[in-house]
Amino acid sequence: MSVEAKQGAESGGKLTVGIIGGGPAGLTAAYELQKRGAGRVTPIVVEASDQVGGISRTESYKGYRFDIGGHRFFTKVGEVDELWHEVLGDKFVKRPRMSRIYYQGKYYAYPLKIFNALGNMGPVESVRIMASYAYWQVFPHREEENFEQWVTNRFGGRLFNHFFRSYTEKVWGIPCTEIRADWAAQRIKNLSLVKAVLNAVTGANDTASLIEEFNYPPLGPGQMWEAFRESVIAKGGQVRMQTAATKIFRTGMHVDAIELKDWSNPDDVKVTRLEADQFINSMPIVEMIEAMDPPAPAHIQAAAKKLKYRDFLVVALVLDIPDPFPDNWIYIHSPEVSVGRIQNFRSWSEAMVPNPNHASIGMELFCHEGDGLWNSSDADLIAQAGRELEFLGLAKASNIIDGTVIRQPKAYPVYDGDYRAAVDTLSEWINEFDNFQTVGRNGMHRYNNQDHSMLTAMLAARIILGEKHDIWNVNVERSYHEEFTVAKPGQSTSDMPRALEAAE
Structure with a gap:
C-alpha cells in the first residue's frame, strides 16, 4: 500500500490517530507514532477485551499464568528486537528450547x-x-x-x-x-x-523455527504488551479497555470516525463516536468490512465472507506434581487424542507457576467456534484433558487438582483455496483509503508471528508520518535468510530485495 500521509503530518501539525485493537500490532503502532512523532501525534487505542496483547496476552487463574499458544521472543529483524528490549529492558529471561513430537x-x-x-x-x-x-x-x-x-x-x-x-x-x-x-x-x-x-x-x-534458545518475559508475553500500554499512556496516548469498535463511518474512501461501545459497565453500555485524522485497524478483516458504514461494495463483502478462521481452546491444568515433563511444548500427532500441543509453563518461566510443588500445563485443542469441542463444558474438557494426559504417559488424571478453560476465537487465518484471491481483492480496495490502514495477523488475514505484526504496524505509523511503504508487500520472514532492513524514508518496501517467498 502506498498511502500518503495527511497534510497535517507533513506540515508538522497535530494529529489524532484512532487505533482499533490493543494487540501487538495496535500497541506497536501507537508506540511508534509517539516515538517518531515528536509530540505531534496522539494515539487512541481501543481494545474490546479487558486485556491487552490479543492472542499474545497472558491469562491468569489463581496465580497460575498461561501463555495462549506459546510465544517466543526471537527475531532477526533488528528494529523489532530493539523495540522489545527498549520497552521491557533487561527483564527478559533466556530460555533453552526443548520440544518433542509424539x-x-x-x-x-x-x-x-x-x-x-x-x-x-x-x-x-x-x-x-x-x-x-x-x-x-x-x-x-x-x-x-x-x-x-x-x-x-x-x-x-x-x-x-x-x-x-x-x-x-x-x-x-x-x-x-x-x-x-x-x-x-x-x-x-x-x-x-x-x-x-x-x-x-x-x-x-x-x-x-528450530532455534535452540529464546527470550521470554518472566510473567509471560502479556507482560510485554502491558509494558507497551503503560508507555503509551505515560507519553500522553490513550488505551481504552473494554471498548469495541462497532462501526467505521466513511465518506467515500475517507474514514471520518468510528463508533465505540464501552461495555466496562454491562448495565450501562455507552456508545460514543471517535473522530480522528488517521486510523489503523488490527481487528479481523472480516469484522472490519462488516463494520463499514455505508457498507462496502457487494464484491468486497463477498470477498470478506470467503475468509475463514481456525479457533482453539486451552485447557489449563494445575497438577499436584512438579513438572511431569521438561519440554517447553510437545506436538501431539497421534489421532487417538484431540489435543494438538501441550505446554509446560514452568519450562517457559518459573514465575508462571507460584507453587514449586505443582505443575502448570496447557492442553491446546484446535476446533471451530460453535462445534462440539468449543461448546463442551469446562468440567468435561478438564476431564478429557486428564484422560489424554494419562494416555500420553505424561501424568495421571488423578494428578489434576484444578483447571480452567480459555477459548480463543479467530486464532489462525485459514489458507484455503479461496483466501488468496479474497485477500487480494480486499487489499486493493483498502489501498484506496487516504487515511485508513489495516495491519497485523487478523487485520491482514496473514498467519504471521509477533515480529511481522509489529513490523506492519511500525510501517503504518511511518506512513502516517510521511514515509512511503507497501505494508502488504512486507514479509518479515525473508529476514531469516538475509539481513533485513526497513526501507528508508521515500523508498517503497517493494523496491527492496525480493526474497519474500519463504516465511515463518
Missing part, C-alpha cells in the same frame, strides 16, 4: 536428533523414508498448489505421511490438499530433509 506411541526430539529418530523409526523404515525422498526428488509434483504437494517435494511422501499430515489436519480441520502451499512456505521456510539431517548431524540450526 507419534505412534513414541517421542521424537524436535529439532531432529538423528540417533533418536533412527532408533524410533527403525532401520527399515528409515531406508524407506530416504528412498521415498529420492523418488520425489526425481519425480516431483510439477505444481505446488497445496500443502501436500509442497511438503512432499521437499521431504518425500513417506515422511509427509508420518510427520506432516496428521498434525496439520488436526490443526486446520481440513485435508492437506485443501491448504494452500503459501502456508507451507510461510511456516516451514527453507527447511528440507537434507538440511534437517545436516542440522541433526552437525548440531547447526540456521532455520528460525
Whole structure:
C-alpha cells in the first residue's frame, strides 16, 4: 500500500490517530507514532477485551499464568528486537528450547536428533523414508498448489505421511490438499530433509523455527504488551479497555470516525463516536468490512465472507506434581487424542507457576467456534484433558487438582483455496483509503508471528508520518535468510530485495 500521509503530518501539525485493537500490532503502532512523532501525534487505542496483547496476552487463574499458544521472543529483524528490549529492558529471561513430537506411541526430539529418530523409526523404515525422498526428488509434483504437494517435494511422501499430515489436519480441520502451499512456505521456510539431517548431524540450526534458545518475559508475553500500554499512556496516548469498535463511518474512501461501545459497565453500555485524522485497524478483516458504514461494495463483502478462521481452546491444568515433563511444548500427532500441543509453563518461566510443588500445563485443542469441542463444558474438557494426559504417559488424571478453560476465537487465518484471491481483492480496495490502514495477523488475514505484526504496524505509523511503504508487500520472514532492513524514508518496501517467498 502506498498511502500518503495527511497534510497535517507533513506540515508538522497535530494529529489524532484512532487505533482499533490493543494487540501487538495496535500497541506497536501507537508506540511508534509517539516515538517518531515528536509530540505531534496522539494515539487512541481501543481494545474490546479487558486485556491487552490479543492472542499474545497472558491469562491468569489463581496465580497460575498461561501463555495462549506459546510465544517466543526471537527475531532477526533488528528494529523489532530493539523495540522489545527498549520497552521491557533487561527483564527478559533466556530460555533453552526443548520440544518433542509424539507419534505412534513414541517421542521424537524436535529439532531432529538423528540417533533418536533412527532408533524410533527403525532401520527399515528409515531406508524407506530416504528412498521415498529420492523418488520425489526425481519425480516431483510439477505444481505446488497445496500443502501436500509442497511438503512432499521437499521431504518425500513417506515422511509427509508420518510427520506432516496428521498434525496439520488436526490443526486446520481440513485435508492437506485443501491448504494452500503459501502456508507451507510461510511456516516451514527453507527447511528440507537434507538440511534437517545436516542440522541433526552437525548440531547447526540456521532455520528460525528450530532455534535452540529464546527470550521470554518472566510473567509471560502479556507482560510485554502491558509494558507497551503503560508507555503509551505515560507519553500522553490513550488505551481504552473494554471498548469495541462497532462501526467505521466513511465518506467515500475517507474514514471520518468510528463508533465505540464501552461495555466496562454491562448495565450501562455507552456508545460514543471517535473522530480522528488517521486510523489503523488490527481487528479481523472480516469484522472490519462488516463494520463499514455505508457498507462496502457487494464484491468486497463477498470477498470478506470467503475468509475463514481456525479457533482453539486451552485447557489449563494445575497438577499436584512438579513438572511431569521438561519440554517447553510437545506436538501431539497421534489421532487417538484431540489435543494438538501441550505446554509446560514452568519450562517457559518459573514465575508462571507460584507453587514449586505443582505443575502448570496447557492442553491446546484446535476446533471451530460453535462445534462440539468449543461448546463442551469446562468440567468435561478438564476431564478429557486428564484422560489424554494419562494416555500420553505424561501424568495421571488423578494428578489434576484444578483447571480452567480459555477459548480463543479467530486464532489462525485459514489458507484455503479461496483466501488468496479474497485477500487480494480486499487489499486493493483498502489501498484506496487516504487515511485508513489495516495491519497485523487478523487485520491482514496473514498467519504471521509477533515480529511481522509489529513490523506492519511500525510501517503504518511511518506512513502516517510521511514515509512511503507497501505494508502488504512486507514479509518479515525473508529476514531469516538475509539481513533485513526497513526501507528508508521515500523508498517503497517493494523496491527492496525480493526474497519474500519463504516465511515463518
